[in-house]
Every structure is written in structure tokens, then in C-alpha cells.
Amino acid sequence: MKITLLTGRTFDYAAALGFDIKVVKSPRASKLILRIDNKERIPVLTIPRYCSSKRALEFVRSNQEWIDSCLSKIPQIRQFQNGEQLSLFGKTYTVRHMPKARAGVFFDGDSVCVSGGREFLHRRLRDFIKEQAQKKFRQASQRLAAKIDCHVNDVCIKDTKSRWGSCSNRNNINYNWRIALAPDYVIKYLIAHEVSHLRHPDHSADFWNCVAFFEPRYDKGRDWLKEHGKELYIYE
Ligand SMILES: [Zn+2]
Numbered sequence: 001m002k003i004t005l006l007t008g009r010t011f012d013y014a015a016a017l018g019f020d021i022k023v024v025k026s027p028r029a030s031k032l033i034l035r036i037d038n039k040e041r042i043p044v045l046t047i048p049r050y051c052s053s054k055r056a057l058e059f060v061r062s063n064q065e066w067i068d069s070c071l072s073k074i075p076q077i078r079q080f081q082n083g084e085q086l087s088l089f090g091k092t093y094t095v096r097h098m099p100k101a102r103a104g105v106f107f108d109g110d111s112v113c114v115s116g117g118r119e120f121l122h123r124r125l126r127d128f129i130k131e132q133a134q135k136k137f138r139q140a141s142q143r144l145a146a147k148i149d150c151h152v153n154d155v156c157i158k159d160t161k162s163r164w165g166s167c168s169n170r171n172n173i174n175y176n177w178r179i180a181l182a183p184d185y186v187i188k189y190l191i192a193h194e195v196s197h198l199r200h201p202d203h204s205a206d207f208w209n210c211v212a213f214f215e216p217r218y219d220k221g222r223d224w225l226k227e228h229g230k231e232l233y234i235y236e
Contacts, residue, residue, distance in 0.1 A: 011053045013045065017060060021045055032059045036070045039161075043067045075234045079122035080114075088112060088129065089136060090184025097121055104128070126177070126235070130157045133180045140191050141173055144214055150198035161233070164225060165190050167197035178232040182224070188214075189221025 013023050022037065022044045032055070033046040047056050060067075080086070082097035093112040101115035105128035112128075114121050138155035145152045153171040166174045173194045179187055192214035200207035211218045 013053070013057070013060070016053075016057055021060065023047060023056075025049075032056060034060065034063050034067070036067070036074075038074050041071060041074055043071075075230060077236045078234050080125045080235070082118070082121065086112070087181055087183060089132065089180055090187060095121075095125065129180050130177045133157045133175065133177050136180075137173075137175050137187075137191060140188075141195050144191060144195040145198055147214070148195070148199055148210065150195070152195070152198065164229065165194040167194045167201075169201065171198055173198075178235060181232050181235070182228075185215075185217070186221040186224045189218045190225070192218060193222075 013021050020042050022040070022042050024044060024046045026046050027049045029046045029048040031048060032051060035044050035046075036042075037044050043060070045056065045060055080095055082095055084095050086093050086095060093107070093110055096108075096111045096113045097118060098113045098115050099117065101113055103113075103115060105112065105114050105124055107113075112125065114125050114128075116124060134155065134157045137157070138152070141152045141155055151171055152173055154173075156172065156174045157177045158174045160174075160176050163174075164176050164179055168174075175190065175194070179190055182190075189211075192211045195214070196207055196210035199210055208218075215221065
């Protein structure tokens with residue numbers, strides 16, 4: 001005989017609440033947990049084993065304001081557009097879509113021109129920025145490293161969602177490609193920061209002295225990243 005347990009009953013939370021929500025039933029959870037999946041732009045509710053759907057619903061409803069405020073703060077993902085102005089490596093450029101141009105992506109005065117179909121504009125421009133970043137950031141990192149008698153093994157451009165840069169104990173430095181879109185002093189601060197890690201693998205006073213040796217006003221760049229860094233994540 002088949003027994004359908006009451007707890008096995010399916011319940012449509014999204015329909016009951018009137019908005020999208022991801023529900024995870026976890027036998028290991030000890031209480032109701034609500035979090036926001038920033039990438040999917042959706043609240044995620046974890047329900048422990050012995051918890052009624054009524055209680056779970058009440059819990060979500062009592063946190064409605066918090067959910068709305070979190071969701072409204074997630075920046076909209078967008079793509080590069082023809083005609084928009086971009087700060088690239090500290091200089092302002094206008095994106096120009098030139099479908100018939102032959103040369104891929106190239107700088108032309110105050111413009112950054114992108115050839116090919118419109119549907120490829122974002123990806124092409126992003127790949128171009130990554131390529132340029134690789135060259136420019138590698139050069140800049142090597143130049144600074146030489147000043148403190150250090151050596152950069154390799155510089156990589158990454159698409160991380162949470163970090164601006166990192167430096168490994170093998171002297172490899174990684175930069176997030178989106179930093180290319182930040183003001184010049186922010187880029188300089190980040191490079192000074194990562195290169196200083198070649199000598200100081202921590203965030204000690206000596207480390208910050210080293211950053212200041214490269215960029216005496218590094219606090220400006222650091223503050224900008226704290227305040228505006230998230231805005232650069234609108235580009236995927
Ligand atoms: Zn650091």
C-alpha cells in the first residue's frame with residue numbers, strides 16, 4: 001500500500017505568494033532561511049524538515065520589504081550599445097557600430113569601433129577589452145614590480161564575479177576585466193595593490209606602505225571601488 005505523507009505534498013509557493021521564489025527543502029536546515037540569488041534575481045527560501053507551508057509563507061511575507069529592497073539593488077545586466085560612452089583604460093570613448101568595417105574592433109580617435117553584426121557587438125567589444133587589458137595590465141604590473149625588485153610570472157584577465165584582482169604565491173596576478181571600465185586612478189590603485197602583494201602577501205602596514213609608494217593617493221581608488229565597484233558588474 002502506498003502512503004503519501006503529508007510532508008511530501010507539493011505546494012506552489014510562487015503561486016501562493018504572487019511572485020517568483022525558489023524553494024529548497026533541507027532536512028539539515030534547523031530554521032527557515034531566506035536569501036537572494038543575485039544572479040537569478042530571485043529570493044531563495046530554505047525550509048527545514050518539520051515546517052508547515054503556512055509558517056514558511058508567513059515568514060516570507062514578513063520579509064517582503066527586505067526582499068523588495070534587495071531585488072531593487074541588484075544592478076540590471078546590460079550589453080554594450082552603439083553610441084554609448086564608455087570609460088576605457090581611463091579615457092572616454094564612444095562605441096561605434098560599423099557593420100561594414102573589416103578590422104574587427106579598433107580605436108579611432110575618441111571612438112571604439114566594432115565591426116560585424118549588431119548581435120555580436122557586445123561580445124566582440126568585451127573580448128577586445130579583455131585583450132587590451134591583458135597587454136596594458138601586464139606591462140603596468142611588470143613596470144611596478146621592477147621598482148620593488150619583484151618579478152611577475154604571468155598576468156591573466158578573469159571574469160570573476162566577486163574579486164577585482166588577486167596575486168598568487170607563484171607571482172601570477174589576475175585582474176577582473178571590468179576594471180578596464182573604471183577611472184584611471186582606480187586602475188592604478190588596483191595594479192599597485194596586486195603588485196605590492198608580490199612582496200607582502202598580506203594586508204599589513206608594510207603592504208599599504210608599498211601601495212602608497214606606488215600610488216600616494218591610493219585611498220581614492222580604494223574608496224571608489226567600495227562605493228562604485230558594483231556598477232561595473234552591470235556588464236556581463
Ligand atoms: Zn589584497
